[in-house]
Amino acid sequence: MTVVRQPDRVGRDRPPAGGDGVIAMKHGFGGRAMRRLVGETLAAGFVDIPVDGYGLAAMDDGAALRVGDQWLIVTTDAHVVHPVFFPGGDIGGLAVSGTVNDLAMMGATEPLGITCAIVVEEGFARADLERIHDSMLRTCRHAGTTVLTGDTKVMGRGEVDGVVITTTGVALTSRLVRDSVLRPGDQLIISGTIGDHGVALMAHRHELTLATDLHSDAAPLNAMIRDALAAAPEAIVAMKDPTRGGLSSALHEFASKSNVGIVVHERDVPMRDEVRATAEILGLDAFHIANEGKALIGVRGGAEMVEAVLEALRGHPEGVNAALIGECVATRPGDVVLDTGLGKRLMVESEGEPLPRIC
Amino acid sequence: MTVVRQPDRVGRDRPPAGGDGVIAMKHGFGGRAMRRLVGETLAAGFVDIPVDGYGLAAMDDGAALRVGDQWLIVTTDAHVVHPVFFPGGDIGGLAVSGTVNDLAMMGATEPLGITCAIVVEEGFARADLERIHDSMLRTCRHAGTTVLTGDTKVMGRGEVDGVVITTTGVALTSRLVRDSVLRPGDQLIISGTIGDHGVALMAHRHELTLATDLHSDAAPLNAMIRDALAAAPEAIVAMKDPTRGGLSSALHEFASKSNVGIVVHERDVPMRDEVRATAEILGLDAFHIANEGKALIGVRGGAEMVEAVLEALRGHPEGVNAALIGECVATRPGDVVLDTGLGKRLMVESEGEPLPRIC
Numbered sequence: 001m002t003v004v005r006q007p008d009r010v011g012r013d014r015p016p017a018g019g020d021g022v023i024a025m026k027h028g029f030g031g032r033a034m035r036r037l038v039g040e041t042l043a044a045g046f047v048d049i050p051v052d053g054y055g056l057a058a059m060d061d062g063a064a065l066r067v068g069d070q071w072l073i074v075t076t077d078a079h080v081v082h083p084v085f086f087p088g089g090d091i092g093g094l095a096v097s098g099t100v101n102d103l104a105m106m107g108a109t110e111p112l113g114i115t116c117a118i119v120v121e122e123g124f125a126r127a128d129l130e131r132i133h134d135s136m137l138r139t140c141r142h143a144g145t146t147v148l149t150g151d152t153k154v155m156g157r158g159e160v161d162g163v164v165i166t167t168t169g170v171a172l173t174s175r176l177v178r179d180s181v182l183r184p185g186d187q188l189i190i191s192g193t194i195g196d197h198g199v200a201l202m203a204h205r206h207e208l209t210l211a212t213d214l215h216s217d218a219a220p221l222n223a224m225i226r227d228a229l230a231a232a233p234e235a236i237v238a239m240k241d242p243t244r245g246g247l248s249s250a251l252h253e254f255a256s257k258s259n260v261g262i263v264v265h266e267r268d269v270p271m272r273d274e275v276r277a278t279a280e281i282l283g284l285d286a287f288h289i290a291n292e293g294k295a296l297i298g299v300r301g302g303a304e305m306v307e308a309v310l311e312a313l314r315g316h317p318e319g320v321n322a323a324l325i326g327e328c329v330a331t332r333p334g335d336v337v338l339d340t341g342l343g344k345r346l347m348v349e350s351e352g353e354p355l356p357r358i359c
Numbered sequence: 360m361t362v363v364r365q366p367d368r369v370g371r372d373r374p375p376a377g378g379d380g381v382i383a384m385k386h387g388f389g390g391r392a393m394r395r396l397v398g399e400t401l402a403a404g405f406v407d408i409p410v411d412g413y414g415l416a417a418m419d420d421g422a423a424l425r426v427g428d429q430w431l432i433v434t435t436d437a438h439v440v441h442p443v444f445f446p447g448g449d450i451g452g453l454a455v456s457g458t459v460n461d462l463a464m465m466g467a468t469e470p471l472g473i474t475c476a477i478v479v480e481e482g483f484a485r486a487d488l489e490r491i492h493d494s495m496l497r498t499c500r501h502a503g504t505t506v507l508t509g510d511t512k513v514m515g516r517g518e519v520d521g522v523v524i525t526t527t528g529v530a531l532t533s534r535l536v537r538d539s540v541l542r543p544g545d546q547l548i549i550s551g552t553i554g555d556h557g558v559a560l561m562a563h564r565h566e567l568t569l570a571t572d573l574h575s576d577a578a579p580l581n582a583m584i585r586d587a588l589a590a591a592p593e594a595i596v597a598m599k600d601p602t603r604g605g606l607s608s609a610l611h612e613f614a615s616k617s618n619v620g621i622v623v624h625e626r627d628v629p630m631r632d633e634v635r636a637t638a639e640i641l642g643l644d645a646f647h648i649a650n651e652g653k654a655l656i657g658v659r660g661g662a663e664m665v666e667a668v669l670e671a672l673r674g675h676p677e678g679v680n681a682a683l684i685g686e687c688v689a690t691r692p693g694d695v696v697l698d699t700g701l702g703k704r705l706m707v708e709s710e711g712e713p714l715p716r717i718c
Contacts, residue, residue: 023483028513038511041489042477045496051472056506063507065471066532068427074529076474077510080519112424113410115435117525118401119478124382130400137404146408147415148422151436151525152397154387156715160439161518164511166476166525170433172426332406354517 018323030244030290031350035059054178059257061102061240062169064176071176075102084132084162086270087200088215092135094359098243099169100143100220105239106178106293108171109226114140115147117157119164122157132163143220159314166237176228179238182258182298184330186237187306190331191295191313192217192321193225193270194247198289198358206282210275217293217318224316225295231312236306238298241359243326245350246288250296251336252349258298262336264326264347290358293318298328379445388440389603389649390709394418397537413537418616420599421528423535430535434461435527436475441716443491443521445576446559450524451494453651453718457602458528459502459579464598464654465537467530468585472507473499478523481516491522502579504528534588538597541617541657543689545596546665550583550654550672551576551680552629553606557648557717558637565641571633576652576677583675584654588672594664597657602718604709605647609655611708621695623685647709649717652677657687 026033031158038059047057053065053072056338062075077098084091101115116136120129140146148170160259196217203214229236238258242250255262271286299306306324313319326339336347397418406416412424412431421434436457443450458473475495479488499505507529555576562573580600588595597617601609606628614621630645636647656666663682672678672714687697695706 021485023479023485023488024479025481025513025515027479028511034511036374038509041485041492042475042509042511043506044492046506048497049499051505051507056508060508063472063474063497065507065529067431072426072431073530074472074474074507074527076476076508076525076527078476078478078512078523078525080478080512080514101475112431113414113433115422115433115527116401117435117437117521117527119437119439119525120382122382122384126380126382126400129382133400133403140405140408146410147402148406148410148424148433149415149435150397150401150421152387152393153437154382154384154715155439155520156384158517159520159716160523164437164519164523165479166435166437166478168433168435168474168476170424170431170529176525201397203462265370278478340587356513357518 019023025356026351029355030249033351040324040358045121060179061105064106066298067172070172070174073103073106073108073171073173074168075099075289077102078164078166079359080164081359082161086204086216089218090132090135092132093139094218095165095167096136096139096143096358097218097220097292099167100116100145100222101241103169104222104225107175107229109222109229111145111169111171112145113146115168116147116150117129117166118150119153119155119160121160121162122154123161139167139220142330143222164186177236177239179240179254180257182238182254182260182328184328186328187299187324188326189297189299189306189309190247190323191270191297191319193272193275193291194291194294195271195275195279196285198355199275199284201358202282202284202355203278214274214278217291219293219308219318221293221295221318224319226314227315228312232305232308235299235301236309237300240296242291242294242296246290247296247351248287248347254276254298254341255336260328261330261331261332262326263329264336264338266338266340268323268325270321270323292359371377373672383711384713385630386714388435388714389608392710394531418539420464423465424590429531429533432465432467432530432532433527434458435525436461437523437525439523439716440718441520448577449491449494450522452456452492452498454524454526455495455498455502455576456577456579456651458526459504460600462528462530463581463584464600466534466588467532468581468588470502470528471505472505472529473505474527475500475509476508476520476525477509478512478514478522480519481513483522485685498579502581514564519686536595536598538613539616541597541613541619541687543619543687545687546658546683548656548658548665548668549606549628549684549687550678551649552631552634553653554630554638554648556632556651557714558643559642560717562637564604573633573637576650578652578677580652580654581678583672583678586674587671589665589669591667593658594658595656595668596659599655601650601653601655603649605649606655607646607706607708613657614695615693618692619687620689620691621685622688623695623697625697625699627682627684629680629682651718668694
């Protein structure tokens with residue numbers, strides 16, 4: 001056996017930033033750039049492998065597979081939020097909430113459980129890991145679920161910044177809610193104020209301390225959604241949680257996947273004054289900012305059904321500011337029109353709002 | 360609203376390395392240190408939340424939940440292997456194989472599908488991401504499964520080293536195989552040579568080019584395991600894939616969870632000469648080195664059943680070197696004894712073999 005040295009092939013000789021040949025930050029922002037990367041590269045081929053249900057081709061919050069007369073919902077998210085502790089939450093509670101909410105958005109409000117894969121940097125404080133664990137446990141109890149299984153990997157100092165947590169949720173539901181079946185006439189409800197998570201995180205990261213209280217809205221919504229579905233079982237036809245890319249991305253996904261136009265009444269969209277003011281200071285558009293405890297809900301059946309859903313939402317602390325904000329229309333399918341009260345303008349979906357590691 | 364500056368709270372002022380207060384590399388090596396971290400911190404509390412089946416408390420390859428008259432198996436793994444391309448494989452095929460194999464070890468050989476969460480560094484080459492994607496797709500087709508849903512996050516340059524891929528698998532099975540029900544008299548089979556993955560990776564990382572061919576054994580084993588289960592449906596009572604911590608960790612888990620003694624006949628354990636020689640050069644113990652395409656199988660029912668399982672395994676390219684390597688005994692419950700042919704010695708489970716980012 002001959003032993004010889006060969007040139008280092010393990011190294012980091014990557015192409016320079018910029019250009020189409022490399023991954024850029026915009027590919028992670030939840031906008032058009034990310035959708036193109038997923039569509040052109042990451043999902044290619046997999047979408048052609050048949051599944052008994054809705055897999056990657058549906059590009060929904062998760063997959064839905066036929067199991068007997070029920071649907072098995074599976075959803076996954078990697079969490080890279082920075083810093084890991086922020087006003088109103090931390091990466092642990094955020095991960096559990098995000099996964100519980102993705103299940104709920106597809107109609108599955110009673111999770112069988114979640115899996116948790118943690119990648120942690122050498123030198124990370126055990127006390128911080130314990131704090132993150134406690135937050136996950138508390139949020140699981142709140143949502144009536146648990147961590148079923150997990151994995152732990154350690155990377156060396158400087159190889160990962162702190163901790164990355166990937167959670168996957170599984171749940172069974174007899175009623176599947178999707179995001180591609182909206183029709184003209186369907187009404188759109190948002191379950192509360194928008195922008196809270198992203199603005200609180202960016203203000204914290206920019207070291208702004210404001211006289212007012214800014215905090216993330218991260219919370220599991222499954223109990224609230226369960227009540228809304230019970231109040232109007234047939235009327236809720238679509239749901240999406242407006243996380244990365246904000247309300248704007250969620251509206252655009254509704255419009256393009258259901259091939260309807262959407263009109264949103266700007267003055268009806270609930271937003272805290274301090275969020276609006278801070279977003280202005282930071283030069284951010286609250287419509288493009290991530291929320292982690294909100295649901296965008298499409299309702300069919302007119303004013304009576306809208307009232308029933310609003311009442312159910314408002315019965316929970318997470319839904320006290322729920323509001324009717326718009327409707328689906330037959331004109332301009334795929335477009336989102338913002339009615340400012342003074343006039344109408346097209347809401348442009350951002351290429352990818354520059355908010356790295358927001359969730 | 361008053362805007363004031365406050366001290367940076369987002370930063371990286373971590374405790375120094377060493378000591379019990381921080382995460383060390385050993386916490387990721389699959390040995391005792393990792394098991395303590397998981398038991399004392401990460402799993403605490405979750406194990407007390409009841410599930411209909413086997414959750415985190417079982418500390419198995421995954422969770423098993425009752426769904427009608429079947430078991431829903433759920434398993435997750437984060438993959439941080441460095442470098443991402445190595446002799447015989449890459450992070451993409453490794454991730455799919457690892458997840459398919461964890462499902463198979465619990466008796467679920469027909470995955471419903473897997474989820475894929477990718478965290479990628481800004482500046483990572485798209486061509487490399489495409490190569491990883493192609494490998495995942497190829498491995499999925501080989502295993503008869505697909506990616507059902509996913510997530511993509513981008514971290515800035517220097518915030519994550521290349522790419523981290525977390526895959527979660529879901530599958531249904533009517534027959535659940537666990538790792539805690541071995542009894543004295545049960546026989547132990549390994550499905551092929553040990554040490555290939557870890558030694559190939561370490562040799563590559565140490566820039567050794569050897570006249571002989573070293574390559575990872577990463578491969579999905581579900582077709583082979585399906586045939587073995589069909590050949591001896593009642594006889595296969597326990598399975599585990601000897602990944603991190605190697606064959607030694609898998610044997611120790613069998614012994615401690617089933618509360619049996621285990622005797623392993625060293626000369627019967629299949630190992631390639633080049634793996635043995637390279638492990639010696641690198642100062643590694645092949646029994647402690649990760650495998651990514653092997654199964655340790657506990658068989659009940661005597662020589663006839665052992666032959667049936669071996670024949671089924673050897674009918675697949677991944678199982679041609681399958682061998683009977685030991686048995687469970689009533690003496691020294693929890694211990695693993697290595698019979699070298701010249702004498703017997705206790706096999707010590709490593710605290711955590713220093714092989715960072717091996718999978």
